[in-house]
Amino acid sequence: MQRTTYEIAIFLIVITLLVFVMVGFIISIIYLYRKKQKTYVQNLELIKHGHEKNLLQSQVEVQEQTFQNISREIHDNINLSLTLAKLQLNTLDFSDKNKTLHLVSSSIDLLSKSIKDLSDLSKSMNADIIAEEGLIEALEIETKRISKTGMLEIHTEVSGNPVFLDAQKDLIIFRIIQEAFNNVIKHASAKKVRLELYYSSAYMIITVKDNGKGFDPNESCNRKGAGLKNMKTRAKLFNGDVNIESSPETGTKVIISIPF
Numbered sequence: 001m002q003r004t005t006y007e008i009a010i011f012l013i014v015i016t017l018l019v020f021v022m023v024g025f026i027i028s029i030i031y032l033y034r035k036k037q038k039t040y041v042q043n044l045e046l047i048k049h050g051h052e053k054n055l056l057q058s059q060v061e062v063q064e065q066t067f068q069n070i071s072r073e074i075h076d077n078i079n080l081s082l083t084l085a086k087l088q089l090n091t092l093d094f095s096d097k098n099k100t101l102h103l104v105s106s107s108i109d110l111l112s113k114s115i116k117d118l119s120d121l122s123k124s125m126n127a128d129i130i131a132e133e134g135l136i137e138a139l140e141i142e143t144k145r146i147s148k149t150g151m152l153e154i155h156t157e158v159s160g161n162p163v164f165l166d167a168q169k170d171l172i173i174f175r176i177i178q179e180a181f182n183n184v185i186k187h188a189s190a191k192k193v194r195l196e197l198y199y200s201s202a203y204m205i206i207t208v209k210d211n212g213k214g215f216d217p218n219e220s221c222n223r224k225g226a227g228l229k230n231m232k233t234r235a236k237l238f239n240g241d242v243n244i245e246s247s248p249e250t251g252t253k254v255i256i257s258i259p260f
Contacts, residue, residue, distance in 0.1 A: 238258060
């Protein structure tokens with residue numbers, strides 16, 4: 001009995017340490033992102049030329065979107081797992097050895113899940129992954145994150161011979177696709193999205209097709225129109241183009257063409 005109590009005490013100490021480590025990690029994430037965001041905004045104020053300003057603006061928006069995703073993930077998933085683990089540990093009854101071991105084991109599983117979620121967050125917060133791994137890897141992380149939320153089911157297809165572009169160009173393309181996903185989530189009432197990347201020898205074509213309610217491109221919609229306008233403005237930075245194909249009840253297709 002003394003040995004069992006000792007083992008349980010060790011479990012509780014380990015769990016407590018893990019909780020403190022995760023809380024510290026979360027605080028560090030928030031602090032670093034706030035600091036990085038502040039630096040980007042300060043740099044943005046110093047830049048007056050349109051091209052460089054648009055590049056930096058895209059960096060700021062990607063950082064802001066990532067920070068929002070982290071905040072949502074911490075609130076919806078990690079916070080829930082930690083809360084459940086805390087409730088289970090608070091209800092431990094050392095007189096019932098089997099039940100206590102079961103609750104401790106369940107709490108460890110919840111903490112393990114939280115650690116994995118934090119690891120995924122750590123990957124998603126690393127904006128340098130676009131420069132280090134390229135556009136496709138960054139999009140894979142982004143589509144997995146969105147699919148995990150249950151908001152959209154995203155299928156991705158890459159054809160041709162992928163080309164590693166300039167990091168700034170990849171960042172702009174990533175932001176355009178991210179904006180397309182945001183428009184689908186906010187306006188389309190869609191369940192599925194198909195993302196296609198086609199690489200030729202001279203250009204790449206990106207297609208984002210959803211099965212949502214669609215809309216009439218000729219009718220103005222301020223919020224949606226602003227998003228589409230931003231996508232086209234960014235594509236023109238590199239002589240690219242964005243075309244929209246949609247009609248009511250037929251879904252929407254966004255076609256992005258970027259020359260190499």
